[in-house]
Amino acid sequence: MTGTQPQPPSEYFFERYPWNNRAVLFCLALLMACSDFLAGPVVFFPFLFVIPVALMAWNCGLRTAMWLGAVLCTIRFCIQYAWGIPYAFHVAVINAILRLGILFFITFLCGKLSQQTQALRARVRTLEGLLPTCAHCKDIRDESGEWQQIEEYVASRSEVQFTHGICPKCAAKHFGHVMNREEKKDAED
Incomplete structure (x- = not known):
């Protein structure tokens, strides 16, 4: 009987609500984009974009985080265009591509680290720690207090x-x- 057990609560604050909710992370990304607009065109790398994208990669998956990163970089490019690009257009495009590449790299690292962390947790959680065992029948008490056969x-x-x-x-x-009876029977034959 192989069933999945409920996951224990995470020890990391960024894996709990509200940081693991997609809607909250999209709102946070929108807030970062608005703050980027208010900061003006001089900030070359919108480092605040890393926060919602990394959280999205960790909690919601790599693909969703990549899309969010692409949308945020597009918004940043549009913000620069709205403010008036202080340099040539091709330089702004190269800047946007570099920004997108760096953001994708950070997102990829966060996503892979999240996958490895979850796999290691599952492996460690397999059997770890003290097991409350009945001294008579050897049944084990699980996390919910129920007794199961070993x-x-x-x-x-x-x-x-x-x-x-x-x-x-x-x-x-x-x-x-x-x-003893079988041994006696075999000896007699």
Whole structure:
């Protein structure tokens, strides 16, 4: 029985609400674009664009973050055009392409780091820490306080599948009388 377990709350503040909500991040990006407009055409790299794009890459996926980065760079180019580009048009285009490339690179790094972090968390979470186990039946109490058989608990959190058998010590302890009868029967034959 392999079921997915609920994810524990994140230890990082930027993975919790409101920073993991797409609508909030789009509003934050819009706020950054407005502040970029108010800053004027002199700011060469809109470093504030990195914040919503990196959060989007971490929490919502790389593709969405790339689109947001492209939209923000287009807005920045339009803002520069509205303010009056202080240099030649081809220089402004090259500037925009460089800005977009840098933003995409940062976005890519954040997205990949997020994927690796989630994979490592899942791997570490598989079986870690102290397991509250019943001293008598060996059932395990899970995070929600429910008791599960050890086989179910381990199988739901790892790639392990169980088979069962009886070790010689337990066979002698629990089935010794049956084994003794069979040995006597074999000796008589």
